[in-house]
Amino acid sequence: MALADIRQRPGVLLGAAILLHVVLISAQVNTVSGLPVLQVVTFGSFAEVQRGTMAIVDGVRNVWSGYISLRQVHVENDALKLELQTLHVRLQQEHAEAQRTDNLRQLLELRERSHLETTAADVIAAAASPEFRTVTIDKGTNDGLAADMAVISPAGVVGRVVLPAGRASKVQLLIDRNAAAGALIERTRVQGVVEGFGDGSLRMEYVPGSSDVKPGDLVVTSGIDGIYPKGFVIGTIEQVSPGSGGYHQITVRPAVNFTRLEEVLVVRTPAAAHASPEGDQ
Amino acid sequence: MRIIGAGAAILVALVLQTTLAGLVIRGTAALDLVLIVVVYIALKAGPVPGVVAGTVAGLIQDALSNPILGIGGLAKTIVGFLAGVLGTQFILTGPLPRLVMLVMATVLHAAIFMGLYVLLDLRQFPNPVPSVIGQALGNGFVGVVTFQLIEWLPGFVDRRRAGRSLRR
Numbered sequence: 480m481a482l483a484d485i486r487q488r489p490g491v492l493l494g495a496a497i498l499l500h501v502v503l504i505s506a507q508v509n510t511v512s513g514l515p516v517l518q519v520v521t522f523g524s525f526a527e528v529q530r531g532t533m534a535i536v537d538g539v540r541n542v543w544s545g546y547i548s549l550r551q552v553h554v555e556n557d558a559l560k561l562e563l564q565t566l567h568v569r570l571q572q573e574h575a576e577a578q579r580t581d582n583l584r585q586l587l588e589l590r591e592r593s594h595l596e597t598t599a600a601d602v603i604a605a606a607a608s609p610e611f612r613t614v615t616i617d618k619g620t621n622d623g624l625a626a627d628m629a630v631i632s633p634a635g636v637v638g639r640v641v642l643p644a645g646r647a648s649k650v651q652l653l654i655d656r657n658a659a660a661g662a663l664i665e666r667t668r669v670q671g672v673v674e675g676f677g678d679g680s681l682r683m684e685y686v687p688g689s690s691d692v693k694p695g696d697l698v699v700t701s702g703i704d705g706i707y708p709k710g711f712v713i714g715t716i717e718q719v720s721p722g723s724g725g726y727h728q729i730t731v732r733p734a735v736n737f738t739r740l741e742e743v744l745v746v747r748t749p750a751a752a753h754a755s756p757e758g759d760q
Numbered sequence: 761m762r763i764i765g766a767g768a769a770i771l772v773a774l775v776l777q778t779t780l781a782g783l784v785i786r787g788t789a790a791l792d793l794v795l796i797v798v799v800y801i802a803l804k805a806g807p808v809p810g811v812v813a814g815t816v817a818g819l820i821q822d823a824l825s826n827p828i829l830g831i832g833g834l835a836k837t838i839v840g841f842l843a844g845v846l847g848t849q850f851i852l853t854g855p856l857p858r859l860v861m862l863v864m865a866t867v868l869h870a871a872i873f874m875g876l877y878v879l880l881d882l883r884q885f886p887n888p889v890p891s892v893i894g895q896a897l898g899n900g901f902v903g904v905v906t907f908q909l910i911e912w913l914p915g916f917v918d919r920r921r922a923g924r925s926l927r928r
């Protein structure tokens with residue numbers, strides 16, 4: 480059967496015969512380096528076979544490690560993603576906790592520094608209408624709060640209590656259109672009234688046009704309104720321009736970031752006994 | 761039976777070749793009887809027997825005379841294959857086609873044989889053309905005559921036997 484096949488394929492037989500002769504010749508002939516050609520060719524050919532085999536093995540190994548075993552990696556990846564999400568949440572919790580701790584520390588420092596009788600409160604809600612810039616805090620009359628008590632934060636003046644309830648109070652922010660506070664420019668001690676403008680900025684009114692006012696000057700409470708303790712920071716002057724009636728038109732940037740209010744202090748000390756922790760400095 | 765005949769022909773050719781070793785033209789034997797036998801087998805039987813005959817005959821010839829075993833065998837293997845292929849594709853029964861065939865086979869054989877020796881830096885063949893042409897013509901002439909004799913002889917013997925029986 481095999482003989483018949485060979486007779487049908489003389490080319491195969493010729494190839495085999497040529498290969499036989501080449502091998503035979505190579506076994507007897509030395510290369511320039513003195514090594515037998517057969518040995519060199521056999522080694523070289525086998526090395527190529529080894530290289531090819533290794534390439535195939537590497538390919539299979541790569542396919543295995545790169546694809547098939549990825550099923551396990553996929554499961555591991557899912558677990559890691561879940562763990563990462565959990566860690567992200569925990570990190571945010573830790574960050575929030577640290578932020579809250581920092582805020583509370585600042586409040587505590589403020590309380591100790593001001594020698595005022597205060598009550599710490601958390602902001603629990605914002606205004607129901609955008610026309611009114613108010614917030615709701617979680618302390619009310621049950622905690623000794625009353626109307627017109629000043630509300631401050633470590634950054635500066637926040638506003639005043641306008642509607643105390645049993646366990647909560649509404650606080651009118653200083654940036655509300657109807658809010659106002661007695662103020663003075665710390666550098667020159669020029670007094671005026673800071674009013675909310677409704678757009679998040681403040682205006683300082685009734686500052687004579689002849690007074691020395693420059694952008695960057697610090698504006699603090701003057702205490703003459705009977706609500707806000709003297710010397711607490713309101714903000715910094717952002718823009719000064721000639722106004723009507725011989726007064727400056729002064730725009731003040733609030734020191735407090737009203738969009739990020741979380742904890743505040745409500746000053747329960749009567750207005751007459753207000754100290755001036757910073758204004759005296 | 762044909763295998764035995766082919767083997768016997770190769771054997772005879774080798775014996776004759778060794779006895780004619782003194783007949784040399786410029787370093788190359790004037791006749792290669794083994795090659796003639798290989799070509800004949802290939803023309804008569806086809807490429808497969810041509811390859812086998814070329815391999816066997818060439819290797820034996822190499823073993824007997826050449827320093828490197830396989831070079832002559834490779835040359836005769838290729839010649840046997842090509843002669844067998846041509847023998848199956850064309851009608852090469854006439855003296856002239858056979859002469860051409862033998863000349864071409866000799867030239868090809870010499871090219872492979874000498875080329876491999878030169879390529880492997882084993883031996884040099886300065887100005888080989890005259891000797892190759894001489895060998896090709898010699899192989900062609902002797903081969904054609906031998907082929908005719910081989911094909912004519914059996915019929916001649918039969919006719920002689922038939923004539924003797926008729927006279928009786």
